[in-house]
Amino acid sequence: MIQTWRLDCPDQTLVLAVRDSALAAIVYWGASLPDGENLQTIARAGELDVTGGMLDVNPALSVCPQASDSFPGQPGMTIRGEDGAPLMPKFSFERADEGQGALALHFRDVDLGLRYVAHFAIDAETRMISTRAELESDVVIRLDWLAAPVMPAPQLSDTMLDFSGRWVGEFQSNITPWSAGIRMRESRVGRSDHAHFPALIVPCRGASNTQGQAYAFHYGWSGGHRMIAEELPDGRRQVQFGHASGTQITPANRFETGTLYAVYSNTGLNGCAVGFQRHLRDRIVEWPDRDRSRPVHYNCWEAVYFDHDVTVLKDLATRAAALGAERFVLDDGWFGVRDDDTTSLGDWLLDARKYPDGLTPLIDHVQGLGMRFGIWFEPEMVNPHSDLYKAHPDWILGGSDQILGRQQMVLDMAQPQVCDYLFARIDTVLRNYQIDYIKWDHNRVLPYPDAVQTEGTYALIDRLRAAHPMTEIESCASGGGRVDFGILERTQRVWLSDSNDARERLRIQHNAALFLPMVVTGSHVGPRTCHTSGRVFDIRFRAWVAAARHMGFEMDPRELTSEEAEVLREVTSWWKANRDWRQDADILRLDSADPSVIAEQQQAADGGRFVVFAGLADTSAQIAPRPLRLTQLDGAQMYRITVLNRADAPTLSRGSPLLKQGSMEVSGAYLMQNGITLPWSFPDTMWVIEGVAI
Structure with missing residues (x-):
């Protein structure tokens, strides 16, 4: 049977x-x-x-x-x-x-x-x-x-x-x-x-x-x-x-x-x-407000690290807002005596040395600039040099003689009193201040794997979200160490990698797009000299790589030249003008004839418009660029195609291809069967091509 x-x-x-x-x-x-x-x-x-x-x-x-x-x-x-x-x-x-x-x-x-x-x-x-x-x-x-x-x-x-x-x-x-x-x-x-x-x-x-x-x-x-x-x-x-x-x-x-x-x-x-x-x-993903546009993000980490000074942070916020930022995130260093990564995890009490008047002056300044305010926590972790560990050494997962990771241990999230304590401390901060965003970090692997640990973390996040339903949470675990649909049932954004190296991000984002939409994938414009690779990239490349996902800045805006600041403002303005339709767009990876080119097509839900990001991540094997085929267009439909940043072509780009001169109108069949021929460029260049159905 x-x-x-x-x-x-x-x-x-x-x-x-x-x-x-x-x-x-x-x-x-x-x-x-x-x-x-x-x-x-x-x-x-x-x-x-x-x-x-x-x-x-x-x-x-x-x-x-x-x-x-x-x-x-x-x-x-x-x-x-x-x-x-x-x-x-x-x-x-x-x-x-x-x-x-x-x-x-x-x-x-x-x-x-x-x-x-x-x-x-x-x-x-x-x-x-x-x-x-x-x-x-x-x-x-x-x-x-x-x-x-x-x-x-x-x-x-x-x-x-x-x-x-x-x-x-x-x-x-x-x-x-x-x-x-x-x-x-x-x-x-x-x-x-x-x-x-x-x-x-x-x-x-x-x-x-x-x-x-x-x-x-x-x-x-x-x-x-x-x-x-x-x-x-x-x-x-x-x-x-x-x-x-x-x-x-x-x-x-x-x-x-x-x-x-x-x-x-x-x-x-x-x-x-x-x-x-x-x-x-x-x-x-459960959105506090699904119709609210995703805000441009500013995170202060790579600008100040643990060196918090309210006057400096206000200045950073002012500069970030002038560049187009809409959310300011205060990263690690605001609590305990947290001057480096050896101390204070688990205490979650404001450092009165750095914030003698509390967070209110900084938050008021940020909100006065029209920005929202977010803050960093690493709830599942504890430093041996902390008040919490001294009071409750029995709250850790594993033995007291375990190998430390980033100078820290892991709290045992299976113990109800641990989760109650963490809820109380985080809840107090969220109730005392106007904070609607948490960067939730996780910088140390467990001393041994235990499924109950994850279940306890899930329960804590669920409890906090029930108490603060309009607070968004970003999942960060030394960057992309905890990116999965389980954590995203409880969070609204992931920090895909701690690398702000635009070339590395280009490939990381490209592969992650097999699973993650733009709307949850944080990507930030990093410093001129990348802090994790030491490489130096032009602001145009850094900005456009970040603009391919949920855009933000994570650098010291005081280092920007006037020209760099203007480029960043222009790219950010473009991102804001296009973010609403792109929030519901499909990211389609393109088959590039040139393996040096990493390209994708972000297509609107109604198919009426798209944007192509084509990044040259290495020196091409041939002299001239190969055509880039697009995908999933209406073959009979005519499209107006424009290279948005054609002015970025270097002086060695000496020819006059059509798209360097202006827009062109071609069929979807042509775009899918022949493709777009782009101008010549150096490596570490991103071409941005807009397409609109006529």
């Missing part, structure tokens, strides 16, 4: 089947099937033949592959009794709960007293599949591994794409060939982390940014994850995501995975990217 279910959205169908009351399996996932497709046939059509050297029946690649079925690959669950003895469940189908675009499949192992539920939902507008697993037990058990419902991977794929990185070098792409066996990646530092963004993309053969088929996954959890992409001996492929193994340390009766987000695309990697961008922006 076979029971089947299907979930559909435009361009995508997911079919699940239960055979003989066993665990369900995904028997089809891909382009939309006709409404009248016989799902019983689909469930049987993919059955594998059996030959020598195999079991008489192929063990199912189910939503939770079972070791008890002699499954030859990684099981979807590894559990033990409270005494440590391995348990080998064998689940049977119990019931299905169906709703609009949603399905929950319930299974039970009566002998072991276990219940397993696989949840699936599909969003008709964003095209995103969301899935998670629950496990309950009649008795306390130990969980080593629980995968979110296991998804199949296509066999017409030669490679997989995932992302590694480091501090100031996040979102570096890895391309790995498929082969027999497992590619396993695991973040075990207690956060999603710079080195292990929790995602995987599986392009089918011939896919690119703009064309072909691709499948993509993201695990929405901030506490460390495990990813498995496995090819079985029989050729089948599975993808598993779950919490990092062994991080649910305490025996319990109930466990639940994070949400695994998955999407199929028949328009290349961009189809996956658009699904993630829209779902995050429109379904996951």
Whole structure:
């Protein structure tokens, strides 16, 4: 007996089947099937033949592959009794709960007293599949591994794409060939982390940014994850995501995975990217005021570091406002005796030496300039040299002899008194002053990974947001160390990297756009000499790279020449004039014929306008620029194309191509088949091209 279910959205169908009351399996996932497709046939059509050297029946690649079925690959669950003895469940189908675009499949192992539920939902507008697993037990058990419902991977794929990185070098792409066996990646530092963004993309053969088929996954959890992409001996492929193994340390009766987000695309990697961008922006992020324009950001960190002086900060605010800033963020150094990073984390009391009259004089000045005010916290951390640690050494996670990180330890967020204390201190600051923005930092990996730590942090943020619903929060963890859909259920912005090196940011932003929309991705104009790389970049390049995302400044505006200040004002004015339509735009990565060019097309929701950012990140191999093809335009529509910053062409650009002289009007077909021919430029140049449907 076979029971089947299907979930559909435009361009995508997911079919699940239960055979003989066993665990369900995904028997089809891909382009939309006709409404009248016989799902019983689909469930049987993919059955594998059996030959020598195999079991008489192929063990199912189910939503939770079972070791008890002699499954030859990684099981979807590894559990033990409270005494440590391995348990080998064998689940049977119990019931299905169906709703609009949603399905929950319930299974039970009566002998072991276990219940397993696989949840699936599909969003008709964003095209995103969301899935998670629950496990309950009649008795306390130990969980080593629980995968979110296991998804199949296509066999017409030669490679997989995932992302590694480091501090100031996040979102570096890895391309790995498929082969027999497992590619396993695991973040075990207690956060999603710079080195292990929790995602995987599986392009089918011939896919690119703009064309072909691709499948993509993201695990929405901030506490460390495990990813498995496995090819079985029989050729089948599975993808598993779950919490990092062994991080649910305490025996319990109930466990639940994070949400695994998955999407199929028949328009290349961009189809996956658009699904993630829209779902995050429109379904996951909770905006205090969705209709409010995103403000231009000024952060004082790289201008003053810990050297806070109210007179200097007021001057910085005045200069930032004159450049176009609309929010002023007071970074680390305002509390305790915080003159460097060795002391005072955890105390969260205003430093009277630096602020003898409190924050009110600075906030009044900032608000008098028409700006909002934000402030920095690092709530989960404590310095050994702090009043909090001296009073409560038992509040830390791990032993007192642990290796420090950035001169700090981690507070044990599983202890209710820790979270109560942090809530009280942060709540007091927010109630005493007109603050509507928090930069929430996390600068140290955990001494050991523990899922309860993340759950405690989530609960604290949820509690603060309930008390201060109009306060926005930025997730920062030494830059991009905690960027995932789990933290973004509770925050409205991410600080993608501590690097303000415009060349590095260009590539980091380009890769992150496979998952993140412009509206949540902070990007700042850094100092003339970058503090993390030592490189020097022209203000035009720095400004346009920042303008490609949620724009801000993070430098000392006193260093700007009058010409640099004017350039920054002009770019900022352009950003403000275009931010509202760009907040809902899709970021489409372009396939560049020149590998030195990193380019993207941001397209309005109605398709009537777009902007292309084309950054030259290296010296081209050929003399003249190659045409840059655009994507997803109406082939029959005419567009007016303008290079916004054509005056930036250097003197060595000696020719007279049309776009150096003014606008041109061409069809979408021409733009997609031939592309735009740009002026010659030096490396570290960003061309900005506007397109409007005529």
